[in-house]
Amino acid sequence: MVEKGIETKHADADADVLIALTAIESSKTKPTVLLGEDTDLLVLLLHHADVTSNSLIFTSGNVSKVNTHIKIWDILKTKLLLGEELCTLLPLIHAISGCDTTSRMFGVSKAATLKKFGEHDFFKTQAQLLSNANTKDDIISAGENIISSLYNGAPYE
Structure with a gap:
């Protein structure tokens, strides 16, 4: 070629x-x-x-x-x-709701994840924190909060 x-x-x-x-x-x-x-x-x-x-x-x-x-x-x-904000976090939203390399979590659809992003500031804030995390503990904390939020848990539950 x-x-x-x-x-x-x-x-x-x-x-x-x-x-x-x-x-x-x-x-x-x-x-x-x-x-x-x-x-x-x-x-x-x-x-x-x-x-x-x-x-x-x-x-x-x-x-x-x-x-x-x-x-x-x-x-x-x-x-x-x-919007720029959603497109910036789209890889995270796509990965957490299932993609080529990660399985979808039970009972959590792409539509539900996108809806949560649009309607809940806590979810959006945690997604931004995860994307900008500097330490292992920050990553774990934000990840746990995102997953809890997807299953309708209270903030920091």
């Missing part, structure tokens, strides 16, 4: 971050479309994308038997709609 002038990149582990960051880098100089199947890619694009870039589109290109249309995400418009 290199001999044909096609740029290639190699990921040592999970390629999702490399794929998303490469698409974002491309969108800085030209409109870019990323074709992929993975929700993790969508989350990473929304988390890392710069809203001042050129058009950045994410699509699967596949039509299922259930959904008869192709899903097309305009990343920059979606990021503006969701």
Whole structure:
């Protein structure tokens, strides 16, 4: 491929971050479309994308038997709609509610997790603390508080 002038990149582990960051880098100089199947890619694009870039589109290109249309995400418009705060914490919300590398907790859906983020300041504050934690104890405390909140526990319970 290199001999044909096609740029290639190699990921040592999970390629999702490399794929998303490469698409974002491309969108800085030209409109870019990323074709992929993975929700993790969508989350990473929304988390890392710069809203001042050129058009950045994410699509699967596949039509299922259930959904008869192709899903097309305009990343920059979606990021503006969701807001910077949610997009910053989206990887945490996605991971804690189940993704490629973590199982969903019993009885906790993505929708419920997003709803909790939108409606409960304590959950949002703990998510921000977890994202910015500097010590092991801070990480454990914020993580415990988030999980307790997802199961409707009282703050600091």
